[in-house]
């Protein structure tokens with residue numbers, strides 16, 4: 009039988025005729041979560057169904073219309089297909105191109121939400137095993153009152169112990185299953201209904217992420233909302249290659265924890281290097297600051313091919329699916345540890361560690377599957393220590409002469425360039441290298457995303473990527489940086505301190521630089537943008553691969569951004585919350601502003617809080633190298649909160665934008681709760697999802713998207729100052745939409761008074777009131793009911 | 796390499812593909828026919844060398860000669876200003892696409908819905924997706940790209956042609972069109 013805290017059945021009957029008479033507002037709950045005494049009044053949408061927030065979604069989507077840019081004109085999802093959906097053609101099932109595009113976006117968001125939720129399930133199960141069902145959820149001790157803002161908001165629950173998170177995950181899993189079903193042939197047909205479900209998937213994704221990070225913070229003793237979380241080593245140059253080196257890749261930390269624990273228990277921590285790529289490495293450093301982060305996911309090929317790792321351990325997500333083959337090429341034993349990523353390897357989970365070590369060390373097996381993190385940890389360490397001495401001799405190094413020799417086969421056919429997502433001028437680099445000049449080839453390293461497509465394209469079998477990396481050997485040796493490891497949640501006191509200035513606009517914005525490393529022009533741009541905004545006293549949050557990219561650049565004094573700026577959630581801070589799942593804390597911070605600062609009820613009160621965040625919290629997400637389906641789901645979760653997201657040029661391949669029309673005045677009226685009037689509030693924020701072509705354009709957009717109807721005049725003046733200044737510097741001009749953002753003359757930045765007054769005089773600008781804004785219907789939903 | 800393969804090999808679109816501009820007269824005719832063309836200039840136009848000049852110089856020749864309103868995307872406006880061109884409307888490329896696809900939008904100059912979008916200088920995949928949006932959802936207008944890489948989602952595109960051939964084409968297009976209606980913006 010299930011313990012009562014484990015499963016919850018809630019039955020609510022609004023009105024029912026029965027043999028006993030009429031029953032009204034009957035509510036039966038069996039198996040409540042542990043916080044049964046939580047007295048906050050419940051809002052209208054606890055555990056929202058697929059359609060519970062449809063009205064809010066449609067409110068957003070009527071302002072921010074989808075602009076579809078099909079990435080393929082065909083559909084091949086069922087055996088009726090392929091269907092040509094060009095223009096107004098319909099598929100055999102009747103679907104139109106807009107619906108098909110939104111369906112694909114939904115599919116992507118479902119994959120993302122499923123991935124985070126499944127990851128969360130693994131972490132909760134693991135955390136319970138490690139710390140017990142009753143282990144308190146503790147993201148920050150006394151510094152945190154609202155421990156799970158997203159869960160409170162979406163589910164209407166206040167989780168207190170790890171077991172409570174299981175019930176939350178039950179809900180997420182049921183929603184994702186239903187959402188996936190929506191994408192079946194012959195279900196939904198309306199693009200906006202698909203889009204509403206995309207937003208639902210995004211919201212569920214955020215719940216899943218919050219569960220995942222709460223579980224690991226609580227059970228593994230990570231930094232707890234600590235602005236001074238340790239600075240840890242980042243970059244290939246930081247690895248002590250005289251020691252045995254273990255590489256972990258992926259997102260699910262238990263195998264890394266087991267490696268670190270085994271080393272600790274055996275007094276070997278000083279003798280083995282634990283290095284990681286992608287989010288699992290951030291989480292490994294949250295567990296032990298001795299672990300080292302190599303870099304974002306795009307570092308996989310270059311690091312493996314360096315020959316440095318003696319053993320490679322993979323868990324789940326964003327791992328190259330040819331990692332095993334790459335490991336074999338450098339003779340590094342390989343350990344897969346996730347049921348989701350078995351890679352054809354023999355399952356040795358039930359064998360003894362001794363037997364597995366023997367087979368891997370002796371070369372009988374190139375790799376194994378071990379679905380027991382502790383065993384995988386022990387095997388990884390023992391194998392690394394055994395094979396390392398012999399492997400030190402096989403370390404790859406391509407000297408300039410070898411590079412020259414290999415490039416001589418190049419025919420300048422340009423197929424590599426045409427395969428390269430960043431259109432890199434590889435043939436020119438090859439030609440120069442052939443003549444002894446390596447700088448062109450080496451220069452490609454900075455903007456190469458490490459995908460290896462060039463090598464697949466080359467008919468001469470030239471190891472293009474490896475040669476680029478070899479040419480950049482000197483640079484790689486100097487990849488010695490630091491990154492502040494993931495601090496987790498934001499403290500309530502930090503929210504209290506900045507809530508007012510943010511809501512009133514005096515801190516010009518909260519910008520989250522998040523997501524993957526599929527940059528069109530290198531990771532340096534994301535570092536430059538974050539530094540620019542931190543200098544301008546915005547609050548800069550970051551996570552995942554982007555947080556690593558930010559750490560990989562130094563100022564003139566040799567300091568990385570994490571050494572230049574504090575890790576506190578305050579003006580001018582650069583706040584690394586942690587791995588991908590820690591993105592929940594960025595969304596959570598905006599929600600906590602409504603709760604901690606503005607004292608709004610969160611409990612099952614989604615639309616009201618999203619409306620609050622959308623109209624009052626100047627937050628913008630920037631996913632400059634977004635690549636994955638998870639990134640799509642994360643973005644969708646921000647959209648449902650009304651938070652705009654900017655992506656880089658590759659982001660157009662997500663195949664649709666959500667764009668406002670600044671020129672349609674009627675779209676930008678809000679209801680003024682003070683006067684009851686509908687008031688023009690300007691296009692603030694103008695878009696919900698927009699791709700920028702260049703870093704320069706992105707910075708101007710971000711500054712603009714931080715404006716909110718609720719800004720005070722002082723706040724608006726400050727936001728306009730940054731918007732105009734960034735526009736003048738980057739686009740060479742004052743933006744032409746200033747009149748839309750000046751509500752009263754008090755909004756005009758003092759330093760630009762003359763210029764802006766002239767601009768206003770030339771337009772038909774009129775002063776207008778500053779509203780107490782809401783987009784929610786004036787026919788308010790029935791008041792929240794007490795539990 | 797075959798004449799009309801997408802420049803990025805895998806970016807195959809679907810059954811409806813751009814006609815290849817094989818001679819400048821084709822592009823000239825398309826541009827001449829348009830009542831309300833718009834020229835979208837991406838940021839690469841400022842850096843791509845064509846002989847002694849940059850792509851942006853040819854595009855501005857075209858804009859000036861034909862009084863075609865310009866939308867400047869990315870941060871290319873800075874370069875346009877350096878070239879003395881101050882009349883561009885600045886907006887992100889996707890926003891430009893969204894507006895152009897609206898038959899009620901009166902264009903950057905307010906003179907009426909666009910019936911032709913001339914596009915060049917955007918990152919290849921971004922231009923690809925933008926042109927896809929217009930191909931599917933702006934049936935009442937046409938698109939032409941003046942880049943030297945084949946964009947299958949346009950109505951008209953050069954094939955993947957060498958810079959010299961591109962230069963000859965651009966010179967022919969801008970010179971011929973430029974003989975009438977010189978307008979300073």
Ligand code: SF4
Pocket residue numbers: 083084085086087088089090091099100101102103193
């Ligand atoms: S799902 Fe619809 S559009 Fe897609 S292949 Fe099947 S019938 Fe065609």
Ligand code: SF4
Pocket residue numbers: 424427428429430431432434452455456457458459460461462463472473476
């Ligand atoms: S590995 Fe680098 S150079 Fe090769 S195709 Fe990918 S991004 Fe381009």
Ligand code: SF4
Pocket residue numbers: 417418419420421422423424425434435438465466467468469470472
């Ligand atoms: S594909 Fe190979 S042969 Fe062709 S240009 Fe590139 S490196 Fe040279």
